[in-house]
Structures are given as structure tokens and as C-alpha cells.
Amino acid sequence: MSVQGTILVLDGVSTNRIMLKVQLTAAWYHVVQGEKLKGLTSLVRRTRPDLVLTALTLPDGTAADVKKLITKQPDLVDVPVVAIAPQNDNEARLRALADGLDDVLTHPYKDALLLARIRSLLRVQADTQELQVDNGAQSIGFAEPNTALITPPQVARVDILAQTARTGAAWQKALSDESRHQISWHTRSNFNGVLSGSIPDAIVVELDASPYGLNILTDLRSRSATRHTVLIGVLKDNNASMASEVLDRGADAVCLGGFCAEEIELRLENQIARKSRIDQMRASLRQGIAESWIDPLTGLNNRRYAMRAMDQITRESMHSGQGFAVMLADLDHFKTINDRFGHASGDFVLSQAAERMQNVLGSNGFIARIGGEEFMIGTSDLPRDAVLKLAEAICDCICNEPFHLPDQQDPISVTISVGLKLSNPAGPTEDPQPFEKIIKCADKALYAAKRAGRNQVWVRQNAA
Missing domain, CATH: 3.30.70.270 (Reverse transcriptase/Diguanylate cyclase domain)
Structure with missing residues (x-):
């Protein structure tokens, strides 16, 4: 990752690229531009971006094609790819999430939300790079390259933190119909229920205009037990300022416009897979450190x-x-x-x-x-x-x-x-x-x- 952070902007429309470059340069990011899928491989190898912002459709491909191309590069497999849709097309957004995009923003979006999402993803990217050896192609202690991803758990534990018991039960039922994971719920007033027993792989938090939900996110992210847990915030409206703060408080993703079981399930799948990968790298690093002090023959x-x-x-x-x-x-x-x-x-x-x-x-x-x-x-x-x-x-x-x-x-x-x-x-x-x-x-x-x-x-x- 460069000192500034390099962001690759892909869009077939020059005015869109220029507008994004102005926004991102003002936030002290280094911006590289491209307009199509052709030539992208050499471009990413040369510029080594930390994050890719791409239009949902390009003159010769789609955002999903960009994601596939990026993940084929062993040293760029962890680079997040965010699509920008021209309008609030919910079906297209869900399809992009299903294709493995790290997030989808739709016009018109607030600058604050775009920058908050970039900050959130770059934090994860930086944490991931710290777990890798110098060439970024292998994690310490493993011979296989990063493209050999760890298999996510067949059944992960997902907790819902809702404002009321009625909401918690409804969300659990709707999400259980969509998800293969084990879903349970607690009211936000019973926050201790989440921390009792085994720690969940992911937590979905219902948020509103009050600071209480934001404080819960901050608390979860700061605790040693839950600081690596996937956190997804759900806002009932499209409050971009609130969504920005949710991301800055440590959420891995935020769902605007209320609860949508299909969207949350897609985000859970993506985020739990990412968490599993980083957990593997973290365990590999710990193992490598431990083995550096151990004689392999005697165990002394x-x-x-x-x-x-x-x-x-x-x-x-x-x-x-x-x-x-x-x-x-x-x-x-x-x-x-x-x-x-x-x-x-x-x-x-x-x-x-x-x-x-x-x-x-x-x-x-x-x-x-x-x-x-x-x-x-x-x-x-x-x-x-x-x-x-x-x-x-x-x-x-x-x-x-x-x-x-x-x-x-x-x-x-x-x-x-x-x-x-x-x-x-x-x-x-x-x-x-x-x-x-x-x-x-x-x-x-x-x-x-x-x-x-x-x-x-x-x-x-x-x-x-």
C-alpha cells in the first residue's frame, strides 16, 4: 500500500472519472484511471492499486469481470473492488454482491459515504497486508499461494442485535430462510447475551438515529473477543451521514433502507469468507512465529x-x-x-x-x-x-x-x-x-x- 493509498478508477465515461479523481485527490489519495477491461491486467500490475472503483458496466465488460481479473493476480487477490451503479437498481446491486464485489454504491451518493467506505476497506486491506510476507503472495507458514483460499465454515454463527424482541424474531426467521448459517437474536438491551458463550462469526446490528447502536459497534470492535468478528449495520433509511459514521465506527458493511434478508445474506457470505481467509493468515503467522522458536525434531x-x-x-x-x-x-x-x-x-x-x-x-x-x-x-x-x-x-x-x-x-x-x-x-x-x-x-x-x-x-x- 502506498503512503497515500492508490485507487484505480475504471469508467468508460471520462466525466465520471474526472469527478471521482477530484473527490479522491482532495482526500489525499493517489488516483490511477482506466476506461475499459482491455489492458487492465498490465495496468494493475504496473500501478498495484490498493482499491478499485469501477463502473457497474464498462465498454467491454462488467464490474464482475474486473473482480475476476483482480483476484487472478496472486499479489492483488485481497484488493477490494467497489462498483458504482448509475441508479438505485436494487436487483443489479444484489447481483453484483452475489458476483463477489466488496460493495456497490449507487448514484446519487454522498462524498462522505464514498470516503467512509474507502477508509473501511483500506483498513482491512492494510491489516491483511501486515499478515503477508514481503512479496504478498504467501502467508507465513504456508507453502501454497494466497489464491488457495481457506474454506469458510459450513455453518457460521450469526447473532442479531435488534431493538425489540419482535424485530429480532422476525429478522431471524427471514434470514434463516435465506441462510445456511446458525442465526440467533438478542435485544440490544441484552448485549451481554452476545458475549456469553462462544463468540459469533458475525453480528448484525439494528441501528437508528440514537448513538446507542453506534456505541455498540465501537464496543464490539474494541473488545479483544469480538474485534475480528464481522459487523454489519442495518439502517432503516438512506441516511448517508449515519452510514458513514457506522463504517468509521468499525462496521464491515452497512445496509441502507431497512432490513433485506437477501442483501444481508450476500454480505454475510462475502464477509465470512474474507474473515476465514484472514483468520487463516493470522493463524499461519502465529504458527510461523511459534515454529521459529522450536526445534522440529525434539519439540524443545x-x-x-x-x-x-x-x-x-x-x-x-x-x-x-x-x-x-x-x-x-x-x-x-x-x-x-x-x-x-x-x-x-x-x-x-x-x-x-x-x-x-x-x-x-x-x-x-x-x-x-x-x-x-x-x-x-x-x-x-x-x-x-x-x-x-x-x-x-x-x-x-x-x-x-x-x-x-x-x-x-x-x-x-x-x-x-x-x-x-x-x-x-x-x-x-x-x-x-x-x-x-x-x-x-x-x-x-x-x-x-x-x-x-x-x-x-x-x-x-x-x-x-
Whole structure:
């Protein structure tokens, strides 16, 4: 997205394009113009618009054709497309929504409503782009391109917030006849009913001239539980100023002229599909972040995590006044296991050793695999004697029980060497000891344990 936000205006009538450019430029958007479907592919590749405003019909196509062309571009699949109809043709508007258009505005429309709709859609577009990697073609953690959309839920939960029980029941019945989703209703005075139990995928809110409904929208959008829920406002009249505020308060869509079950169902389908896609990207991003800290073989934390954790432990020690310890543990003669039984057996020993050490450590610190057969354990707020016992227990959990390889009849014995660095907290006027130096001390203790015959713990005292 450009600093200004680039909007592509498509219309076969030059005066319409000029009028839109004047409106949008005055609102500090960068405007690109086109007049027909022909040449659109190269135009969008060159200009990379953040939003497309198109006439419902073009000299050589329709707004639906524009939407199809845009979604065929892997890096533009999330770009919203809004159609502008020449007159208030309800049937054409519903048909455009059914074709997947993000919204349809009809002449005459207020500038405020147009700009509010653009702001709303660009907010979603910006949020979507933040969940994508640099080239915009893939979401983190997934190999498939963005065009492989997640399947929306077969049955989503949709709640209606109506002013009266009578309206809520009527809307529920009418919408249930049109929709495959699970529809329930609450009165606006029973707002807590929406927040009880599982959070709905979408909420349809009846609005009027009072600020109460607007405040509900603001509340829903600001809560962590519902900030990703689809919000659709329904206005009983064509109040463009009110509709603009509804969008600016966080609604994903607004229906003017009262309740229309068919329109609301079309908007629900479009918005729930969009929400499902963004939810997938968000989950993918969380998974990617989590996996960046995890060793895939053992399920332990990795070296990257260990370095950050040790830095944090050393700094927190200065404030808490408690000592801490770091251990480096290395499986003895591990290369022999790989050479004799194969790398698959070596991987098995690594994963089993990791599980044993994690069980011994429990919640007393962290353990990470930082190399082939090398592990780091960090602890804080434990007395010296407890740390020494913990180090011995880690050594014993490996050597006291042989490892039963899946393809070997006889179990094999494995041992581990542990280098331990005990550290006292820095004083109130001292800088904490750099954790790189602490790890180097633990490494020296580990090699001392190796030289002394392996299968033992060596302790490196705090430097004077």
C-alpha cells in the first residue's frame, strides 16, 4: 500500500472519472484511471492499486469481470473492488454482491459515504497486508499461494442485535430462510447475551438515529473477543451521514433502507469468507512465529530462543536479587550411534533424551536444543543445592535407563556430560554479566566434564 493509498478508477465515461479523481485527490489519495477491461491486467500490475472503483458496466465488460481479473493476480487477490451503479437498481446491486464485489454504491451518493467506505476497506486491506510476507503472495507458514483460499465454515454463527424482541424474531426467521448459517437474536438491551458463550462469526446490528447502536459497534470492535468478528449495520433509511459514521465506527458493511434478508445474506457470505481467509493468515503467522522458536525434531526450544531466554534471565536476576544457572549438556559419543545404527536411530535417541530431560526439569527453567546433540538448560530463583541436584538428575535420567531403538532388539546405553555455570546476581550498581560470557563458562565446564571421562557434571564457579 502506498503512503497515500492508490485507487484505480475504471469508467468508460471520462466525466465520471474526472469527478471521482477530484473527490479522491482532495482526500489525499493517489488516483490511477482506466476506461475499459482491455489492458487492465498490465495496468494493475504496473500501478498495484490498493482499491478499485469501477463502473457497474464498462465498454467491454462488467464490474464482475474486473473482480475476476483482480483476484487472478496472486499479489492483488485481497484488493477490494467497489462498483458504482448509475441508479438505485436494487436487483443489479444484489447481483453484483452475489458476483463477489466488496460493495456497490449507487448514484446519487454522498462524498462522505464514498470516503467512509474507502477508509473501511483500506483498513482491512492494510491489516491483511501486515499478515503477508514481503512479496504478498504467501502467508507465513504456508507453502501454497494466497489464491488457495481457506474454506469458510459450513455453518457460521450469526447473532442479531435488534431493538425489540419482535424485530429480532422476525429478522431471524427471514434470514434463516435465506441462510445456511446458525442465526440467533438478542435485544440490544441484552448485549451481554452476545458475549456469553462462544463468540459469533458475525453480528448484525439494528441501528437508528440514537448513538446507542453506534456505541455498540465501537464496543464490539474494541473488545479483544469480538474485534475480528464481522459487523454489519442495518439502517432503516438512506441516511448517508449515519452510514458513514457506522463504517468509521468499525462496521464491515452497512445496509441502507431497512432490513433485506437477501442483501444481508450476500454480505454475510462475502464477509465470512474474507474473515476465514484472514483468520487463516493470522493463524499461519502465529504458527510461523511459534515454529521459529522450536526445534522440529525434539519439540524443545531452539538456539534462537535460548539466547533470548538467557539474556532475559541475566537481566531479571539483577532486579530480583536471585542467582541463576546455565547448563550445557552434550550426549557422549553420539556420532558412534549415528554411524552404527543410522541417523534415524540417532534422531530417536535425541527426541527421547529431550523428553527425559524435559520431564526432569519440569517448570524449573527452560531447555533448548542448540546444536546436533547439545542442549542448553537455564534456571533462575533456585538455591545452589537444588541446581546441583537438578544437574545430577539430568545426567542420571540419560544413563540410568537404556534406550530401546525401534529396529534393534537389544537396548543401547547412552550417557551425557553436563557443564554447569552458577552465577550470582549483579549488584544494584553493577551491569549484569554478559550472557555470552556466562555461556562460555558453561562450555568450558562441559569440556572439563568430557576430559574427565564423560557421564558427569562439572561446575564452573562465578568469576571473581
